[in-house]
Amino acid sequence: MERPRILVVGGGFAGVECARRLERQLAPIEAEIALIAPFSYELYLPLLPQVAAGVLTPQSVAVSLRRMLRRTRIIPGGAVGVDPKAKMVILRKITDELAAEPYDYLVLAPGSVTRTFDIPGLVEHARGMKTLAEAAYVRDHVISQLDLADAATSQQERISRLQFVVVGGGYAGTETAACLQRVTASAIRRYPRLNPNLIKWHLVDIAPKLMPELGEKLGDDAMEILRKRGIEISLGVSVAEVGDESVKLTDGRVIPSRTLIWTAGVAASPLVNTLDAETVRGRLAVTAEMRVPQFENMFALGDAAAVPDLAKGDGAVCPPTAQHAQRQGKVVADNVIALIRGHEMKPYFHKDLGLVVDLGGADAVSKPLGIEMQGIAAQGVARGYHLMALRTNVAKVRVMTNWLLNATAGDDFVRTGFQSRRPARLRDFEYTDSYLTKEQIRDYTAELEARK
Known part of the structure; x- marks a missing residue:
């Protein structure tokens, strides 16, 4: 048979x-x-x-x-x-x-x-965070903006390269903005010619609350952590148009930026x-x-x-x-x-089982089994959950080793260039x-x- x-x-x-x-x-x-x-x-x-x-x-x-x-x-x-x-x-x-x-x-x-919408310029200029290739591309792109801003001869170009827009106030968008903001905040020390005050991160979402699944208190705690780091959070608005050097929001604001990371749902x-x-x-x-x-x-x-x-x-x-x-x-x-x-x-x-949100460094908010936590304790819960969820011991060891290495040695902010000659539209990375x-x-x- x-x-x-x-x-x-x-x-x-x-x-x-x-x-x-x-x-x-x-x-x-x-x-x-x-x-x-x-x-x-x-x-x-x-x-x-x-x-x-x-x-x-x-x-x-x-x-x-x-x-x-x-x-x-x-x-x-x-x-x-x-x-x-x-x-x-x-x-x-x-x-x-x-x-x-x-x-x-x-x-x-x-x-x-x-998930995308019929927004002028979106599919041509948006970068996703859904695949390994997209994550590698985004890292190279962000570091390349610092390199290009350092070499820029006009202030207008420098400003547009040092402003970054992340759309999506869910877990993916919030963690992406939080983690990448830490990258630029640390990397700027290697660029003595650049004014650190020019670097700005914007987190945009049409919803009235950031990560509403966390509940009002933890959502507000997360917003407070991000705002203290200098991330500008705009709720109740979305993107109206995307150009080569700017992002226009639905409230009429125009942000000079050459980086739009789109995580507005799936x-x-x-x-x-x-x-x-x-x-x-x-x-x-x-x-x-x-x-x-x-x-x-x-x-x-x-x-x-x-x-x-x-x-x-x-x-x-x-x-x-x-x-x-x-x-x-x-x-x-x-x-x-x-x-x-x-x-x-x-x-x-x-x-x-609850929710965990890793905001990088010692910052995190978590809600395991309904218990609201933030700070180091929440970070421990978040990382413990991820280690438990990884399905092989090799993966667990790699992740723990990387966390330890990054905490002790930091980052060299190197562009690999693996994706530099590849089209970077969402459909190119996600094969839609x-x-x-x-x-x-x-x-x-x-x-x-x-x-x-």
């Missing part, structure tokens, strides 16, 4: 946790497990701002898939289309060739991409649009067991799925966080196994234009069928 094929799409928190659980709970003779991932690592996204800041090396947050997964077949590529009728996933291999992968059970965990992977399935705010609508009801043996979870939040009720869906993604991965794995073995599936229900249309998917699967 042929073993059923379980295909997991996505090498992020949700997909990897699902594959790990499947390996542990299923005997090799029960099923064949495969995972489609464009990179050979799971990116530990919560620490990406520290990569951009040079606190951590890129390898520290790139957790090896082959260390975590022992018998899962890892397929190097990205899923660009799904044909549920043919039970086939179309993928674009890292060689850019198209290929098809059949499945009996499909787990969709393709994650998300940076949108489900474009893979969702290749399916004729119901969506909720762009995410696949799924049951409490995370099944996609329109299709047989298909599950979806993580950022790409609107998973009902049974703890909150009233139609709420789980937010796109790493904490939810990892837990959902385990439940989906259990439900796939239940389906294979003819057992009853279980719904996803979670208990919130790589996906197939429904018609292209049908044509491709029909062509495969004709070849048989």
Whole structure:
């Protein structure tokens, strides 16, 4: 009897946790497990701002898939289309060739991409913080602005190069602004010709509160910490237009700046649009067991799925966080196994463990199990949580070593130049234009069928 094929799409928190659980709970003779991932690592996204800041090396947050997964077949590529009728996933291999992968059970965990809006100049000038390449680019870019400002012959150019705008008052935006502000504040000592007062960081968000999930007190504490460092926080406004040398806000202000880091939320992977399935705010609508009801043996979870939040009720869906993604991965794995073995599936229900926000140095705010903390204690909780969440001992040691080295030796503020000749638009780093249309998917699967 042929073993059923379980295909997991996505090498992020949700997909990897699902594959790990499947390996542990299923005997090799029960099923064949495969995972489609464009990179050979799971990116530990919560620490990406520290990569951009040079606190951590890129390898520290790139957790090896082959260390975590022992018998899962890892397929190097990205899923660009799904044909549920043919039970086939179309993928674009890292060689850019198209290929098809059949499945009996499909787990969709393709994650998300940076959410953008129809703002003039945004897609041409915005820099994201969603991938390892984007973090490396942002670090090089920020340091290059200091270098270029130091060499500038006009004050106007110098001012525009030393003002930085971060859009998004959530965790990603707040931590990015906080970590990179520390970089420029430390680096300026190496530039004796530059006036430190010219360096300005702006954190902009349309919401009335910074990180509202933290609660009013901790959110206000975080704002106070950032403002004391000189970061200007503008709430209730957004970006109206982006140019080569300026960012115009919706309140009419024009900030002379050549750096816009865009972290204003995420949108489900474009893979969702290749399916004729119901969506909720762009995410696949799924049951409490995370099944996609329109299709047989298909599950979806993580950022790409609107998973009902049974703890909150009233139609709420789980937010796109790493904490939810990892837990959902385990439940989906259990439900796939239940389906294979003819057992009853279980719904996803979670208990919130709390939130941690690392603002760099000794600054942090945390809310573990509802207990509000700030300062050194909050920093200890934040870093302890990250170490616990990293899935290999090698990754834990690398991160701890990097933290210790940065705390004792500091940073050399070196530009690597790895990304200097590469287009830096969001779509270039996040491959949002790589996906197939429904018609292209049908044509491709029909062509495969004709070849048989």
